[in-house]
Amino acid sequence: MRQPGALWGLAFILVVCLGGILAPLISPYGPGGLDERRILESPGWSHWMGTDGLGRDLFTRVLYGARVSITVGIGTALIALGIGTVYGLISGYIGGTLDHLLMRIVDICYGLPDLLIFILLSLVFGRNIAGVLIALGLVTWVRFARITRGQVLQAKAFIYVEGARAIGGSHTRIIVRHILPNIMAPLLVTLTFSIPAAILAESTLSFIGLGINDPYSEWGTSWGTLAQDGWRAMRTYPHIILFPGLAIFLTILAFNFLGNGLRDILDPKGK
Amino acid sequence: MTRFLLTRLFHGLTVLWVVVTLTFVLMRVTPGGPFDRERRLPPEVLANIAAKYHLDEPWLKQYARYLKGILQGDLGPSYKYLDRSVSAIVAETFPVSALLGFFALVFALGFSFPVGLCAAYYHNSWADRCCLLLATLGISLPHFILGALLIWLFSIQLGWLQAGRWEGFTSVVLPTVTLGAAPAAYLSYLLRSTLLETLAEDFIRTARAKGLRESAVLLKHALNNSVIPTLTVLGPLSAALITGSFVIEYIFAIPGMGRFFITAVTDRDYPLIMGVTLVYTVILVCANLLVDLCYSLVDPRIKSC
Secondary structure, rough: OHHHHHHHHHHHHHHHHHHHHOOOHHOOOOOOOOOOOOOOOOOOOOOOOOOOOOEEEEEEHHHHHHHHHHHHHHHHHHHHHOOOOOHHHHHHHHHHHHHHHHHHHHHHHHHOOHHHHHHHHHHHHOOOOHHHHHHHHHHHHHHHHHHHHHHHHHHHHHHHHHHHHOOOOOHHHHHHHHHHHHHHHHHHHHHHHHHHHHHHHHHHHOOOOOOOOOOOOOOOOHHHHHHHHHHHHOOOHHHHHHHHHHHHHHHHHHHHHHHHHHHHHHHHHHH | OOOHHHHHHHHHHHHHHHHHHHHHHHHOOOOOOOOOOOOOOOOOHHHHHHHOOOOOOOOHHHHHHHHHHOOOOOEEOOOOOOOEEEEHHHHHHHHHHHHHHHHHHHHHHHHHHHHHHHHHHOOHHHHHHHHHHHHHHHOOOOOHHHHHHHHHHHHHHHOOOOOOOOOOOHHHHHHHHHHHHHHHHHHHHHHHHHHHHHOHHHHHHHHOOOOOOHHHHHHHHHHHHHHHHHHHOOHHHHHHHHHHHHHHHHHOOOOHHHHHHHHHHHHHHHHHHHHHHHHHHHHHHHHHHHHHHHHHHHHOOOOOO
């Protein structure tokens, strides 16, 4: 099956990841390298994306920002996957009253305004990458729990699972060897779609000033914060918001294309 | 059906209670307090402030007081705006946010029905592909980028529309479109796929076989049966509109609840944070209840939960 969109998406994601990892090698400037002689320069040969109000090279800042977005995106998705899968496995596999109770909790979590809860949680855990990761993970796990549970219920009814139980396979063995491999596909698709959702949430909150608050980090500044810097100067220097904005948009788009492709390959019925 | 609705109502009330309790606990365990300033206040002053807002009482008593207040429609005093209560602030800002959300919803529905119908009618043509591409773009484009783009184009470059405040038609268009774009894209995509599914059903073949025009088949037979699945997303959609309205109100300087929430978080104005969260949850719960109600009215097959 040919999936040009998914391949382009994957290629772009790899470029962004490499850009973030190799940022110090690619760019001759540092992420915090102030230079008062080159304030607010337009894009040109020495500064591909121009410079910001403090004379920092915008291309460098966008490269370093990729670290934040990709870490938050993939990290959140993995945390949510971890919590949600275990929760859904327990609920679906054991079943009965426990399943009923656990799913009621999931129902309630679904009814919560998640962005608000995320903002409140990130106040508790601190406005740094780790805090945002935990807070976002705690908000997004429910989706994984629901999907895992539904899939486990289906898988439990398969003949070979019944067979594995009949020949005396332990619960761990049945779960790890027979159920998990069969529910991987929908989980992988959900994982791919929750990465851009997390990137979107993080950059949006950073943009309105409620996200990662770490202005002097050598690790990198969130694309949302960069866009916020550009927002204030948009009337006169539109390039400062243009490039971080493009970076966010294209990265999210790439992940969504990848997710669409994966879904079509792994789950042809779900289109 | 009554039983089903009662269950849903009970579920909605549970969600509300969880949100109240959760926000209460989260606000209490958050490091730092509302009265932490650059310059430390004398302990006597702090003690007085704590006594005034009952912060010196045990948690359980504060919680009971807060619950009692909510039941009476009193969301407590604001720590930041000393002359106004949280209920007064909500009463003042809520209509603005609600209107913005309503406009965006109307825009999304008005956009998605023609586009979705068109895409399904011309299935696999360029119009259909455009619809698919539009849906992916709409989901991937963050509000603040779309907003900035629209402001740059229509306000700064062309000077047609106003990019700030909330007064008159020219100031309403850009926020509405920015907030409604993602739901519009998503709804068109959803309507298209449900329509295509319905068009493959037997009764559509019957309708065609008896010689109905294709437009009548699409508008009468297919659309009627595709609206219901589309209706179910109005619940999650209202959640998306709520979270979106935050950013929109921030970007366009609209005096709605979302803007107050953002400043309340930075000010650690706990009662205001809790009040606004509660109001948003009420809207969300009501939207979900409304969807359940419509659903059970339109489709009599749904009886139990």
